Amino acid sequence: MAFTVESTITGIHSRSEETVRISRDFDRGRSTEKSLSQSFAKDAADLVRLEKRSGISQISDGQLKWQDYIRPIAESVEGLAMGADLFRWFDTNSFYRRPTVTGELRPGKKQFPFRKYVVLSALDSVPACSRSRRRKISLLGPYTLASLVEDRHYNSKVELALAFGKVLRKVIGDLSKLGFGTIQINEPSLVYRYGVSALTNRQELEVFVSSFEQNLADTPVELLLHTYFGDCSKILEDLVRMKGISSVGVDFTQTSLSDIESVELDGKSLACGCVDGRNSLIESPEWIARFCREAIKTLKPSGIVVLPSCELKYLPRKYADEKVASIGKATLLLKKEFTK
Amino acid sequence: MQIVETIFPTQEIGSIAKPGWRVKGVSTESRIGPKEIEEAAYWGKFLSVKGYEELLEILKSRAKSKSPASEEVRDKIRSFSVKYVLALFEKVGLNRVYSGEQWRVEMYEYLVRNIEGFKLLGSVHSFDYKYFTKGAIVGIPNYKHPIHLEEFEYVKKQTSREVKIPITGPYTVVDWSFNEYYEEQARQREKNNRRIDLRRTYFDARRNFMLDLVRRVLRPEIQSLVQNGAKWIQIDEPAITTRPDDQEMELFVEAINELTRGFSSTCTFSVHNCYSDYGLLARYAPQLKDITQLALEFANRDSSELGTEPEVRPGYTDLQLFEDQGYRGGFGVGVTHVHDYNGKPGNGASVEGRNIIETPKLVRDRILFASRLLKDPSRVSVNPDCGLRTRSWEITYRKLQVMAEGAILARKINAN
Numbered sequence: 118m119a120f121t122v123e124s125t126i127t128g129i130h131s132r133s134e135e136t137v138r139i140s141r142d143f144d145r146g147r148s149t150e151k152s153l154s155q156s157f158a159k160d161a162a163d164l165v166r167l168e169k170r171s172g173i174s175q176i177s178d179g180q181l182k183w184q185d186y187i188r189p190i191a192e193s194v195e196g197l198a199m200g201a202d203l204f205r206w207f208d209t210n211s212f213y214r215r216p217t218v219t220g221e222l223r224p225g226k227k228q229f230p231f232r233k234y235v236v237l238s239a240l241d242s243v244p245a246c247s248r249s250r251r252r253k254i255s256l257l258g259p260y261t262l263a264s265l266v267e268d269r270h271y272n273s274k275v276e277l278a279l280a281f282g283k284v285l286r287k288v289i290g291d292l293s294k295l296g297f298g299t300i301q302i303n304e305p306s307l308v309y310r311y312g313v314s315a316l317t318n319r320q321e322l323e324v325f326v327s328s329f330e331q332n333l334a335d336t337p338v339e340l341l342l343h344t345y346f347g348d349c350s351k352i353l354e355d356l357v358r359m360k361g362i363s364s365v366g367v368d369f370t371q372t373s374l375s376d377i378e379s380v381e382l383d384g385k386s387l388a389c390g391c392v393d394g395r396n397s398l399i400e401s402p403e404w405i406a407r408f409c410r411e412a413i414k415t416l417k418p419s420g421i422v423v424l425p426s427c428e429l430k431y432l433p434r435k436y437a438d439e440k441v442a443s444i445g446k447a448t449l450l451l452k453k454e455f456t457k
Numbered sequence: 458m459q460i461v462e463t464i465f466p467t468q469e470i471g472s473i474a475k476p477g478w479r480v481k482g483v484s485t486e487s488r489i490g491p492k493e494i495e496e497a498a499y500w501g502k503f504l505s506v507k508g509y510e511e512l513l514e515i516l517k518s519r520a521k522s523k524s525p526a527s528e529e530v531r532d533k534i535r536s537f538s539v540k541y542v543l544a545l546f547e548k549v550g551l552n553r554v555y556s557g558e559q560w561r562v563e564m565y566e567y568l569v570r571n572i573e574g575f576k577l578l579g580s581v582h583s584f585d586y587k588y589f590t591k592g593a594i595v596g597i598p599n600y601k602h603p604i605h606l607e608e609f610e611y612v613k614k615q616t617s618r619e620v621k622i623p624i625t626g627p628y629t630v631v632d633w634s635f636n637e638y639y640e641e642q643a644r645q646r647e648k649n650n651r652r653i654d655l656r657r658t659y660f661d662a663r664r665n666f667m668l669d670l671v672r673r674v675l676r677p678e679i680q681s682l683v684q685n686g687a688k689w690i691q692i693d694e695p696a697i698t699t700r701p702d703d704q705e706m707e708l709f710v711e712a713i714n715e716l717t718r719g720f721s722s723t724c725t726f727s728v729h730n731c732y733s734d735y736g737l738l739a740r741y742a743p744q745l746k747d748i749t750q751l752a753l754e755f756a757n758r759d760s761s762e763l764g765t766e767p768e769v770r771p772g773y774t775d776l777q778l779f780e781d782q783g784y785r786g787g788f789g790v791g792v793t794h795v796h797d798y799n800g801k802p803g804n805g806a807s808v809e810g811r812n813i814i815e816t817p818k819l820v821r822d823r824i825l826f827a828s829r830l831l832k833d834p835s836r837v838s839v840n841p842d843c844g845l846r847t848r849s850w851e852i853t854y855r856k857l858q859v860m861a862e863g864a865i866l867a868r869k870i871n872a873n
Contacts, residue, residue: 137580137588144586178542184585201799203584208700212584310702348656370655393655397578397593397635411652432635433579433591 119276120455121386121420123174124448127343127366127394128255128303128428129186130179131437157182161236166393167438169243171445175253175299176246176421178236185213186257186303187265189234193227193291194284196220196270204265207309207346209395209431217267222280224287231295240296250298252340254352255428258342259285259332260325261306275324289336301341301366302333305427307356308371309345313356322352327357334361341388342366345427357383364388368426369408370395378415387418390426392444397436401448409451423448464834464871465824466552468621470729470752471693471844472564473542473557473853473857476500478516483648484820489520497537500850504544512537513746535560537612543616545854550861553689554618558844560608564625564693565633566590572674574659578635593635598670600677609682613630621689622682626728627712631667632696633804639666646868657721664708671716679720689725691752692716698734706737710744717747727752727789731843739778742786749780750807752789754842756815757796762803763818769803777830788831791842792823793856812852820863825870839864 142148259281341367366388429437501509542557561567731754759772792839798813805819
């Protein structure tokens with residue numbers, strides 16, 4: 118099979134200064150819901166244009182309306198009550214409202230609330246990604262979801278992760294109907310170093326793999342599994358053996374290539390998170406290409422997906438956009454080199 | 458300036474909400490209206506702020522004017538907001554005071570705006586529709602001029618109480634900034650290596666940034682304050698334990714010890730931290746050589762039932778963590794909750810809107826429990842969990858009043 122070179126962004130993107138201003142005003146009762154919605158639509162359209170112009174292959178609307186990754190899921194699932202309390206989002210300076218599991222988790226009759234959270238108009242403006250694997254969205258995986266909610270029902274992270282696997286199957290089905298052909302499953306908790314949201318034992322890893330394979334291995338979309346905010350070297354071999362995923366992601370700001378050089382990628386593509394999503398220092402396309410070249414040479418993946426180490430929401434918009442442009446240009450350099 | 462000699466001294470800890478007249482008065486976009494003038498008149502009279510009538514005249518004139526305020530007028534308005542906060546603290550009876558950070562835009566932005574080498578880049582999402590302005594270090598940080606001295610001199614003139622100056626600590630400044638300059642330097646050093654190890658460059662770059670900030674900026678700033686009579690400096694470090702590992706905590710200790718080195722014979726230093734992992738902080742607290750007080754949040758972790766038994770004071774049992782690790786310094790014990798409250802209060806508090814209002818008896822019991830656990834009342838100072846800037850002035854006044862009254866009740870019991 119021919120080597121593939123692709124690129125994408127990792128989930129929630131940064132809001133523009135204009136959307137920041139309007140949303141602040143909205144919060145204080147000084148602007149309307151309509152003007153906020155228009156601002157989000159423009160923001161998303163600008164991003165999609167940038168992705169297209171830069172050569173990003175998997176296009177996202179930036180999930181700009183998502184206050185955090187959990188809220189849209191909580192709104193479409195029975196047994197999960199939206200919380201009011203704020204919790205720190207890993208070791209960043211951003212926060213999420215932690216929901217509580219109050220009963221058995223069921224996907225519910227409601228569809229994923231896409232009208233509220235997805236700017237379809239921006240995605241539809243790119244004909245090539247109206248319904249294809251180029252249309253992409255990111256979700257949290259079952260293990261991270263189970264790690265970040267307050268559980269008052271299952272009393273078992275294992276059971277909870279399995280329940281979230283079932284929920285995600287339904288959500289992915291809904292998103293597939295909306296034309297999303299690629300879904301990135303973000304699993305920071307699998308590799309995060311600190312605290313209760315970190316993977317603590319081998320049994321939990323096995324549960325994650327089992328929940329993933331049972332529920333998500335045969336979904337009608339391509340799945341990219343990304344790990345970030347931590348070192349994946351100890352579990353990467355397990356992840357690449359998983360069924361149902363086409364690419365495995367590594368946060369190279371946290372994982373040394375030397376520590377994973379013996380891992381065989383088993384025909385999977387490498388999602389190469391070498392662009393630091395938490396530093397405004399802009400990597401040049403040449404620097405990114407050089408990093409990816411070394412990773413390809415060392416790990417021998419079936420393809421490469423160039424992406425930021427984590428979501429770019431931690432940067433002001435201007436800098437997040439510059440990173441997107443650099444990733445796109447690096448992708449073009451790598452394509453010339455590897456897909457002749 | 459007095460030095461506090463009472464047992465269980467009460468102190469302010471962080472910022473107080475800026476009054477509407479202060480915000481609109483210095484803004485180039487908003488205009489003063491009758492509501493702001495009324496607010497300034499009410500609190501000026503209630504707190505007996507000396508010369509507040511002059512402020513009212515300034516505000517009335519601003520309300521009529523269509524042109525932006527001059528720098529002189531803006532300075533006057535800012536100065537008055539400091540006077541108002543000091544008058545509030547004095548009226549409720551706090552022993553250790555400062556400006557409620559009225560002089561500053563915000564604890565991070567104000568500082569980095571005044572340091573050469575920083576550039577403010579833009580807004581970053583915090584949660585919901587809340588954002589913060591984040592800066593980057595783009596060159597070696599350099600001390601341009603004293604940052605807090607003018608504010609300190611002004612506060613000193615306005616109060617006879619003991620003055621405690623808050624400054625944002627090095628760990629927090631580094632953690633809240635993008636590290637462009639040092640990361641670029643570290644990557645340059647790696648450029649001849651076939652493999653770039655970003656994990657290694659990250660920590661080296663972070664340490665170099667922090668130590669340069671301490672040596673080139675924050676130590677000269679402390680020197681300037683101490684030379685001009687500062688007797689107590691509070692180092693605000695909300696970011697510590699955000700990255701809870703040993704390497705990061707060792708870096709925090711190294712930075713603080715370097716920051717305070719050589720000043721402790723003439724100045725007292727405390728560290729303020731809140732909503733944090735105290736188990737981890739406790740392990741490193743004994744290594745903080747010149748820190749004589751840790752001012753921490755406890756009320757948020759506690760029940761609001763009256764009593765001094767461990768069962769009803771779960772929030773304060775965390776003090777034992779520090780005892781067990783051998784920390785023998787003092788504590789600024791947080792006795793009042795400062796954020797929105799949506800729980801069910803116990804018999805020592807009530808709820809008004811989104812606020813929990815503690816009773817003096819609840820404050821008393823919290824102080825006494827802390828004092829007994831530490832086996833030494835002289836190790837206990839009393840403060841809110843953190844700054845009260847998210848509360849209205851009415852609620853702030855009541856919470857501080859309750860705190861001061863609770864300290865008086867605790868002193869009486871301690872004396873018997």
